[in-house]
Amino acid sequence: MRNLSAFILLLFVFGCSPEKETYPVLKEAVSGLYDPALAPFYHGVASGDPLPDRVIIWTRVTPIDSVPRIAVAWEVATDKEFSSIVKSDTLSTTPARDYTVKVDVTGLAADTYYFYRFKALNATSPTGRTKTTPTGSRDSLMFAVVSCSNWEFGYFNAYASIADKHVDAVLHLGDYIYEYGTGRYGDTTIGRFNLPPYEIVSLQDYRTRHSLYRLDAGLRAMSAAHPLIAIWDDHEVANNTYKSGAQNHQPDKEGDFFARRDAAKKAYYEWIPIRESDKHYRSFSFGQLAQLIMLDERLEGRDEPPATPEEAQQQRSMLGEEQLQWLFENLKSQAQWKVIGNQVIFSDVDLRAVYPKSPRNLDSWDGYLSEKGQIKKFILENKIKDMVFVTGDTHAAWGIEVATDVAKTYNPKTSAGAFAVEFGATSVTSANDNEYRSTDSVKMMEKVLLTNNPHIKYLNDRDHGYLLLTLKPDKAIAKYYFMETLRQPDKRERLEKTLEVKRGEYKLNQK
Numbered sequence: 001m002r003n004l005s006a007f008i009l010l011l012f013v014f015g016c017s018p019e020k021e022t023y024p025v026l027k028e029a030v031s032g033l034y035d036p037a038l039a040p041f042y043h044g045v046a047s048g049d050p051l052p053d054r055v056i057i058w059t060r061v062t063p064i065d066s067v068p069r070i071a072v073a074w075e076v077a078t079d080k081e082f083s084s085i086v087k088s089d090t091l092s093t094t095p096a097r098d099y100t101v102k103v104d105v106t107g108l109a110a111d112t113y114y115f116y117r118f119k120a121l122n123a124t125s126p127t128g129r130t131k132t133t134p135t136g137s138r139d140s141l142m143f144a145v146v147s148c149s150n151w152e153f154g155y156f157n158a159y160a161s162i163a164d165k166h167v168d169a170v171l172h173l174g175d176y177i178y179e180y181g182t183g184r185y186g187d188t189t190i191g192r193f194n195l196p197p198y199e200i201v202s203l204q205d206y207r208t209r210h211s212l213y214r215l216d217a218g219l220r221a222m223s224a225a226h227p228l229i230a231i232w233d234d235h236e237v238a239n240n241t242y243k244s245g246a247q248n249h250q251p252d253k254e255g256d257f258f259a260r261r262d263a264a265k266k267a268y269y270e271w272i273p274i275r276e277s278d279k280h281y282r283s284f285s286f287g288q289l290a291q292l293i294m295l296d297e298r299l300e301g302r303d304e305p306p307a308t309p310e311e312a313q314q315q316r317s318m319l320g321e322e323q324l325q326w327l328f329e330n331l332k333s334q335a336q337w338k339v340i341g342n343q344v345i346f347s348d349v350d351l352r353a354v355y356p357k358s359p360r361n362l363d364s365w366d367g368y369l370s371e372k373g374q375i376k377k378f379i380l381e382n383k384i385k386d387m388v389f390v391t392g393d394t395h396a397a398w399g400i401e402v403a404t405d406v407a408k409t410y411n412p413k414t415s416a417g418a419f420a421v422e423f424g425a426t427s428v429t430s431a432n433d434n435e436y437r438s439t440d441s442v443k444m445m446e447k448v449l450l451t452n453n454p455h456i457k458y459l460n461d462r463d464h465g466y467l468l469l470t471l472k473p474d475k476a477i478a479k480y481y482f483m484e485t486l487r488q489p490d491k492r493e494r495l496e497k498t499l500e501v502k503r504g505e506y507k508l509n510q511k
C-alpha cells in the first residue's frame with residue numbers, strides 16, 4: 001500500500017510517460033539493394049532547379065520502422081568541410097511524401113558553388129555540391145544533356161562519367177524512369193530487374209520504381225556533383241503519353257488515366273530534386289549568355305498524336321496555347337543563346353526510305369505540323385537568332401540544321417534556309433536500333449537517312465552516352481560522348497563527334 005502511494009506520487013511529480021509506440025518494420029521492395037554503409041541515406045543526395053539566389057536540395061531518409069515523422073537537419077556551406085555554414089534548419093519528413101526531403105534554399109549568392117548535407121536518425125548524409133546560376137556575363141557555360149535512362153538496359157555509366165565533368169547543370173530531357181514490368185523492355189541478361197516487377201500504375205508503384213533507379217551508383221554520383229534541371233517525357237507516366245491518355249494505358253486494365261498520371265506526378269516530384277509548381281514547363285536565366293527554356297511536350301497541352309501523316313496536317317497542339325505563348329515570350333529574351341529543352345525531335349525527318357510504312361514519326365513534332373509552323377513563323381518574323389534545340393526521346397545522337405522547308409528553300413551547302421540548330425542526345429541506356437538488328441544494317445540505315453535528309457549532318461543510332469553542350473559568346477559546341485559498355489559499372493568513354501555553330505549562323509561545322 002505504501003509502495004503504491006509512492007508510485008502514484010512519482011507519477012504525479014514526473015508525469016505519466018506514455019507507452020512506447022511501436023511501428024511495423026518498413027518493408028521496401030528494393031531494400032535488398034541497399035548499401036548498408038549509406039544508412040539511412042541509401043539514395044544519396046541531389047540538387048536541382050538552380051536560380052541566382054536559390055537551389056533545391058534533396059535526400060531520402062529510410063527508417064527501419066514505419067515511423068510517422070522523422071526530424072531532418074540540413075546545412076549549406078561554402079566549403080566542403082562545412083566550416084562556413086551559410087544556411088541551416090530542421091524540418092521533418094513523413095510517409096505522406098515517402099520520407100523524401102526537399103528544401104528550396106534561398107538567400108544564396110549568384111554563380112557560386114555550395115556544399116550541402118543532411119542529418120537524421122543519428123547519421124550524416126554524403127556531401128553534395130551544387131551551383132547557383134550567373135546573372136551577368138560569362139565566358140562559357142557547360143551543360144551535360146541526357147535522356148532515356150532505363151534500369152534493365154544497363155548501368156547508368158554516362159551519369160557516373162558526368163559526375164567527373166565540370167558542368168553548370170545537368171539537363172535531363174525525359175524518360176528518367178520507365179514504367180514497364182520486368183523483361184518487357186530491357187536486357188535482363190545484365191542482371192538488373194525492375195522493381196516492382198510489373199507495369200507500374202499506383203503511387204506506391206511509381207515510388208518504388210524511382211527508389212530503385214536512385215540506387216544506381218552512377219546516378220547517385222552525378223546527383224551529388226551537379227544541379228539537375230529535369231523535364232519529363234512520356235515514360236515518367238506511360239509510353240506515348242498525351243494530356244488525356246497514353247498508348248501504353250488501357251483503362252480496362254489500368255484504370256483511370258488521370259489517377260495514374262497524378263500518382264506518377266506525385267512520385268516524380270517527391271523523388272526528383274526540382275521545384276514543385278502547377279506548371280512543369282519553366283525557364284532558367286544563365287545571365288547574358290543563355291536562356292534555358294524547358295518545354296513540357298506531354299502532359300500540359302498535347303493532343304492525341306495523329307494516326308496518319310494526312311491527319312498530321314490538321315490543327316493539333318503539342319504545347320497548348322498558354323505554353324506556346326509563354327515560349328514566344330521567352331524567345332524574346334535578350335540572352336544570346338536561346339536553348340530549348342525539347343523532348344521529341346523538332347526538325348523535319350523523312351523516314352520513307354527506311355520505314356516505308358511510317359514515313360514520319362507522328363509522336364514527334366512531325367505529327368504536329370500546324371503548331372510547328374507557328375513556332376517557325378514566330379522565329380522568322382521576330383528574327384530570333386542563336387537558337388539551339390537539345391532533344392531526347394529518340395535513343396540516337398543527332399546534329400541537325402533546322403530548316404524552314406527542306407525541299408524548297410534549304411541549301412545544304414550554304415545552310416541558307418535554316419534558322420536554328422538541333423542537337424539530339426542519345427540514350428543513357430535505352431535501346432538503339434542495333435539492339436534489335438545488326439550494327440552493319442543500322443550503319444546502312446543511318447547512311448540512307450542522311451542522304452534523304454540533307455539538313456541532318458550527323459546521326460548515330462548505335463551508341464549510348466550523353467552530350468556536352470558548351471556555350472561561348474562566339475559559338476556553341478556539342479560534344480558527343482559514348483560509353484564503352486553498359487553491362488557493368490564502367491566509366492570508360494570515347495568522344496566520337498564534335499559539332500560547332502558560330503554565333504549568328506546555322507551551319508554545323510564538324511570537327
Ligand SMILES: [Fe+2]
Nearest residue numbers: 148175393430
Ligand atoms: Fe526513351
